[in-house]
Amino acid sequence: xxKNQIVFSGVGGQGLVSCGKIMGAAAIISGKNIAxxxxxxxxxxGTFTKSDLLxxxxxxxxxxxxxxxxxxxxxxxxxxxxxxxxxxxxxxVYDSDEVKTLLESCKASQYGFPFTKIARxxxxxxxxxxxxxxVIVKLTGVLTKECMEQAITEKYGSKPKAxxxxxxxxxxxxxxx
Amino acid sequence: xxNMKFMQGNEAVARGAIAAxxxxxxxxxxxxxxxxxxxxxxxxxxxxxxxxxMEDEMASLAAVEGASCAGVMGFTATSGPGFCIMQExxxxxxxxxxxxxxxxxxxxxxxxxxxxxxxxxxxxxARWGCNGDHSIIALSPSSVEECYELTAKAFYFAExxxxxxxxxxxxxxxxxxxxxNLRELGEDELPPKREIAGDPADYRTxxxxxxxxxxxxxxxxxxxxxxxxxxxxxLGYSFGAPENxxxxxxxxxxxxxxxxDEITMTRSYEMEDxxxxxxxxGCSARSARGAVEKLRESGVKxxxxxxxxxxxxxxxxxxxxxxxxxxxxxxxxxxxxxFQEVAxxxxxxxxxxxxxxxxxLLTPQEIIDAIKEEM
Numbered sequence: 001x002x003k004n005q006i007v008f009s010g011v012g013g014q015g016l017v018s019c020g021k022i023m024g025a026a027a028i029i030s031g032k033n034i035a036x037x038x039x040x041x042x043x044x045x046g047t048f049t050k051s052d053l054l055x056x057x058x059x060x061x062x063x064x065x066x067x068x069x070x071x072x073x074x075x076x077x078x079x080x081x082x083x084x085x086x087x088x089x090x091x092x093v094y095d096s097d098e099v100k101t102l103l104e105s106c107k108a109s110q111y112g113f114p115f116t117k118i119a120r121x122x123x124x125x126x127x128x129x130x131x132x133x134x135v136i137v138k139l140t141g142v143l144t145k146e147c148m149e150q151a152i153t154e155k156y157g158s159k160p161k162a163x164x165x166x167x168x169x170x171x172x173x174x175x176x177x
Numbered sequence: 178x179x180n181m182k183f184m185q186g187n188e189a190v191a192r193g194a195i196a197a198x199x200x201x202x203x204x205x206x207x208x209x210x211x212x213x214x215x216x217x218x219x220x221x222x223x224x225x226x227x228x229x230x231m232e233d234e235m236a237s238l239a240a241v242e243g244a245s246c247a248g249v250m251g252f253t254a255t256s257g258p259g260f261c262i263m264q265e266x267x268x269x270x271x272x273x274x275x276x277x278x279x280x281x282x283x284x285x286x287x288x289x290x291x292x293x294x295x296x297x298x299x300x301x302x303a304r305w306g307c308n309g310d311h312s313i314i315a316l317s318p319s320s321v322e323e324c325y326e327l328t329a330k331a332f333y334f335a336e337x338x339x340x341x342x343x344x345x346x347x348x349x350x351x352x353x354x355x356x357x358n359l360r361e362l363g364e365d366e367l368p369p370k371r372e373i374a375g376d377p378a379d380y381r382t383x384x385x386x387x388x389x390x391x392x393x394x395x396x397x398x399x400x401x402x403x404x405x406x407x408x409x410x411x412l413g414y415s416f417g418a419p420e421n422x423x424x425x426x427x428x429x430x431x432x433x434x435x436x437x438d439e440i441t442m443t444r445s446y447e448m449e450d451x452x453x454x455x456x457x458x459g460c461s462a463r464s465a466r467g468a469v470e471k472l473r474e475s476g477v478k479x480x481x482x483x484x485x486x487x488x489x490x491x492x493x494x495x496x497x498x499x500x501x502x503x504x505x506x507x508x509x510x511x512x513x514x515x516f517q518e519v520a521x522x523x524x525x526x527x528x529x530x531x532x533x534x535x536x537x538l539l540t541p542q543e544i545i546d547a548i549k550e551e552m
């Protein structure tokens with residue numbers, strides 16, 4: 001199964017759209033086409049939110065994920081939405097601090113790490129998304145580490161402290177698997 | 178590759194407007210259009226332009242009309258609920274012939290509806306939202322690149338035909354990110370400048386000739402203008418005689434409809450040998466493109482006619498598509514607003530409406546399932 005249909009899911013405020021934007025920018029740096037769409041509620045925080053990122057060599061016709069090949073779940077509500085419909089060969093990457101009830105029959109290969117705890121220890125709980133992104137980049141090989149680092153640098157380059165923490169979060173995640 | 182950017186549709190709208198020469202934005206932010214206002218607040222001051230956050234949508238379009246009357250191309254952006262409020266001024270701009278651009282990033286309606294979810298329910302509101310007979314130009318982008326290109330084109334048409342032009346975006350297209358390489362517009366793609374010459378005493382604000390529309394002289398110049406939203410004569414003074422009313426209304430329709438060939442923009446995907454044809458626009462055209470790819474993989478000769486120009490309705494291109502196909506289907510995020518227009522062109526081809534009003538994009542599979550029995 002290819003790994004170019006990625007879902008970032010959780011609840012509003014977890015930086016899911018931001019994470020998709022950084023990975024999308026990284027894909028463009030590596031010369032690929034991307035499309036990213038999001039679904040969210042009216043609330044600023046707390047309700048189900050997701051971003052769909054498609055990465056492809058050819059132009060992308062339909063800009064939403066049709067087959068969840070890789071799913072990042074940073075909340076139970078997000079995990080529950082996807083775990084049951086994922087196919088063999090796909091990857092479910094979840095935050096084990098937030099997702100406590102796992103689906104035994106889930107066909108995806110599951111990777112749980114305490115992303116929130118790791119991010120808190122690094123100094124910024126909001127960087128849990130990039131810890132998880134590190135795991136996804138390493139597991140899937142859909143992007144190179146260097147392209148991600150360049151995208152993170154471009155995003156946070158003007159804010160040295162934010163750059164340090166987010167880069168550390170990504171690298172920590174990358175080294176988890 | 179070097180200029181490839183990761184950009185959102187709404188940002189591309191703002192950049193397209195500025196590339197075309199727009200230097201004024203007045204608006205009242207509303208989901209899912211707010212990034213257009215945000216980007217204008219960042220970008221316009223850098224090019225000597227003006228951004229104003231207004232108290233409401235009616236004031237927003239009034240301010241844009243004012244800028245245009247002063248000779249500065251302006252625009253506003255909103256979504257369905259704000260679009261309703263703007264209708265009065267759209268009619269005013271139509272009647273007074275004030276060039277301006279209104280970007281509508283459609284969301285679920287009626288009313289507050291689904292604030293954060295996409296829809297295409299304002300197609301008919303764009304066409305007939307304000308009172309009285311008239312024609313209108315509405316362009317519908319389906320990608321980030323088209324957000325840039327069609328917004329720039331909207332200003333071209335607005336100035337050329339001296340009329341408000343609507344960019345009908347939607348909650349998917351506006352909020353979507355894609356890689357784009359925005360090009361510089363060619364000299365001949367820029368909106369025509371309002372070149373006014375001759376003896377100011379001979380200048381007429383109106384002349385009611387669809388093929389010779391006088392440019393709107395900016396206020397404060399020697400060429401005096403008088404604008405009236407009542408039926409008016411060449412000088413812009415109120416004139417309610419029956420024959421003049423007839424002349425005004427027919428002219429407002431003719432000046433768009435007589436130039437339909439120039440205003441119509443469509444894109445064809447896999448249409449050469451297609452006998453299963455989708456006719457769609459905006460975000461639903463992306464769903465249809467996905468369906469075409471899947472159907473072609475399974476050996477079905479599917480194709481897509483994408484309407485970039487929604488109004489005036491591209492009858493000629495739609496009629497040709499109907500003529501070559503065994504089955505035509507119209508996917509859209511409403512209950513068949515464009516389907517009805519396609520049906521009016523149809524002379525016996527099997528025609529299917531594929532509507533969706535759940536606040537979600539149609540999926541390619543939903544489209545394929547909808548036409549399966551007809552194939």
